[in-house]
Amino acid sequence: MVSPIQHRQRLLNELDRLERLIAEGDPSGELRLERADLLARLGRDTDAKEAYIALLAVMPSHFRLLNNLGTLLDGLGYTSAARTLYREAVKHHPGHPTGLINLGTSLQKAREFEEARTHFAAALALDPDSIEANRGMAYTLAGQGDEAAARPYREKGFRQRPTLIRPYRGDAAPIELLVLSSSAGGAVPILQHVDDRLFATTVLFVDFADPTVPLPPHRLIFNAIGDADLAAAALQDASALAARSTAPVINRPEAVRVTGRADNAERLAGIRGLITPKMAMLPRTSLSNAAAMLAGRGIAFPCLLRSPGFHTGHHFVRVERPEDLAAAAAELPGEVLIAIEYLDASGTDGKIRKYRVMMIDHALYPLHAAVSHDWKVHYFTADMAENAAHRSEDERFITAMEEVLTQDQRRTLADIEKALGLDYGGIDFGIDRAGNLLLFEANATMVVNPVDSDPRWTYRRAPVQQVMDAIHALLHDRAAQGTS
Template structure:
C-alpha cells in the first residue's frame, strides 16, 4: 500500500468509526462491515476478524462478512473454523461466487478435491470465463489424477494473468519480491514466509509469461517452481526468467532442475555414507506390457517395489507392488503417462517399526523438523503413530533437541554432503538410517513444507524447532534482499 493510499484508508476508517460511535445501538450492519474491510486493508488482521464477528453478531448471514472471515481463517490455517463459516456462506447465499471459490480453495488445501471440483463446477456453470475458478479446478483435477483436464483449466486460469500482484499492508517501503511459480502445485512453500507487512510480492507464473513481458521492479527473486518431476516447463521458464535479472535469487532454478527423483538417485548414491533406492522413470505402456517384469529386472528392480506418479507428494498416487501379478491393477490406478519405479528397502528397526526423519536445509544449515515413527511402509508425520504414543513423541523430541547426537557423526557428514550436492537455499531431506549407519535418502527437494504444529499441548515440544526454521528462512530473505535498489528489467 502506498503512503497516499494508506492515508486515504486511515481517513476512511476514522469516518466509519465516527459513524459507528454516533449511531450507537442503531448502527448499521454495513458500517460494521466497512470497518472490518478497512482494518484488513490496513493490515490489522486481528482487528478485522473481530470486526467481521461484530458484523455477524448483527447479521449472522451477511455474505461479505462470512466470505471474508472464512478467507482470513483459511489464510491463518484455522481450517475447521474456515470450513464452517464458508459452508454457511454458500448455504445462505448459493449464488455468491466469492464464497464458493473460497470454499473450493479450502477444500483443495484440506484434502477434499472431489468436493472442491463440485464447488468450482458450480461457479464455472454460471461464469465460464472465471479465471480463478479455472485455477482452482485445475488444482482439484490434478489431485484427482486427471492431468489432461487439469492442464486445460490451468491454461484458462493463467493465460491472461501471468503476473499476479499480492496485497502489501505494511507501513514503509516494502522489500519487493518477484516470485517465480509453477501454475500447478509444484511449488516450494515459500510464500508463507513473505509476510505482507514486510514484502510486496509479484507472482510470475513461468509457463504462461511472455519472455518479452516487462518484469516488475524487485529487490529479490524467490524461485518457488520447485519440482522438476511435476512441472519441468515451469522450472525451464524459471531458468529463463532468472537470467533476465541481476537481483539475488533464492533457490536457483538450475539447482532445482537437478533434484528429480531419478537424478537424485544417480548422483547422491556417489556420496560416502549415503544409500539411495534405485529409481527409474518408465512409460506406462512398458509397465502395461507383457515384458514389464523383465524390463524392471533389467533395471535391477525386483518385487516388492514401489510405483508412483511423478509430481505428487504426501503419499498420493504412490503404491507398493508386492508380487508381479499385482502390477497390472496398480499401474491402472496410477495417473500419468510416465511412472517412477523405485526399489523398496525394508528399513524396519529391531522393534519392527519404520523411522523417517526430515531435516530442512536453509541457507547452508541443517535444521531438524521431525521424526515419524510407525508400522506403515508409507510413513508421513501426519499418519504416523505419534498422536497417541508418548514414547514416539519423546523420541521425536530427542531428535529435535540433539540431532547430531541422535544421528551420529557419519550421518551428519552425509547429510551435509547431500545438502552441498543439491545446492538449494531452501529445501528438505526425508531419510532413514540403514543398519550399517548410512543415510537412506527417500526424497530431497525444494517443495517440502514446515507445517506449524497444531494447538494441542502434546506438540508444544515441536514449536521451538519450527520457530528456528521460520526464523532462519526470514533472516535469509532479509539478508539476500539487502534493501538494495530494485532491479528493473
C-alpha cells in the same frame, strides 16, 4: 501514483471516521464490519480477527463477514477454521461465486478433490470466465491425475493473466518480490512465509509469461517451482526469465532442475553413509516386460511404484510381486511411472521412522520425526497424535538432533545439502539397522506448516518457529543483497 504511506494514511483516516460513526450507534453491524475489513487491510490481523468474531453473534449469515474472516484465518494458517467459515458462506449464499471458489480452493489444498470439483463447477456455471474458478478447477483435476481434463481450464485461467498480485499492507516503501511459479503445480508454498507488510509480491506463472513483456518490478526473485519431475519445462522457462534480471535469485532454476527423484538417486549415491534407491522409469507401453526390466536394474520385489509429480503419499503404492505390477499401474495416473527400490527403514521394534530436515540458506534444521507401523510414512497420517511415545521421539529429534543422529549421520546430511545447493529445501530420510541414512526424497517442495493449536503439539512450536525465522531471514538477507 499513491505511495504506500499515503495509501495507509487514507485507510487510517477512514478508520477514524468509522469509529466516530460507530460511537453514535451501529445496530446492524455494517459499520463495524467495514471497520474489521479496514483493520485487515492495515495488517492488524489480531484486531481484525477479534472484530470479525465479535460480529458473528450480530450477523451470523452475512456473506462478507463469513468470507473475509475465513480469508483472514486462512492467511494466518487456521485452514480448518477458514474452511468451516467458507462452508457457512456457501450454505447461506449458494449463488455467490466467490464463496464457492474460496471453499473449493480450501478443499483442493486439503486434497479433498471431489468436493472441490463440485464447488468449482458450480462457480463456473455462474461465471464461466472466472479466472480463479478456472485455475482452481485446473489444479483440482491435475491433483486427481487427469491432466488432459485440466489443460483447457489451465489455459483459460492463466493465458490472459499470468500473474497474481498480493495486496501490500505495509506502511513504508515495500520490498518488491517476484515469485516464479508454474501453472501445473509443484510449487514451494513460500507465500505463507512472506510478510505482506514488508514485501509487495507478484507471482508470475512462467509457462504463460510473454518473453517480450518486461518482468514485474522486483528487488528479489524466489523461484518457487520445486518439483523437477512435474515441472521440468517450467524450470527451463524460469531459467530464461531469471537470466533477464540482475536481482538475487533464491533457488536458482538450474539447481532445482536436477533434483528429480531419479537424478538425486544417481548423483547422491556416492555420498558416504547414504543409501539411495535404484529407480527405473516405466512407460505404460512397457509394462508387459516390466518385471524383467526391473530385474535388470537390480530392483527386487517388493518395490514401490509412483506417478511423478505427486507428494504426501498420493498415487504411490507398494507392489509385492511381479504379477501385481499391471494392476498396481492401472490405479496410478500418468503415461510414465517410477519404479523405486524398497529400502527397509524398519527398526528393531518393527516401526518405520521418517525424518525431515530442512535446508535453509545452507543450514540444517530438524523439522519432524514421524513414526508409523506402515511403510508409507507421512507426518500427518502417521501414528503421532494418539501416541505419546512417538511424540516424545519427535520432540527429542527436533530439540536435540545431535543426540539422535551420530556425527557421521549429520555429516552425511551436510554432504547432501552441499551437493543439492538449494537455498530452500528439505531432506526426507530413514535410518537402516546398520546406521546408514536411506534417502526418500530431497528437493525444494518441502512444506513448513504452522503448528496446530492442540496442546499435544506445544513442544513443536519453538523448533518450527526457528525454521520459519530462518526462512524470513533468508528472504530479508537476499533482498538486502539486491540493494547493495
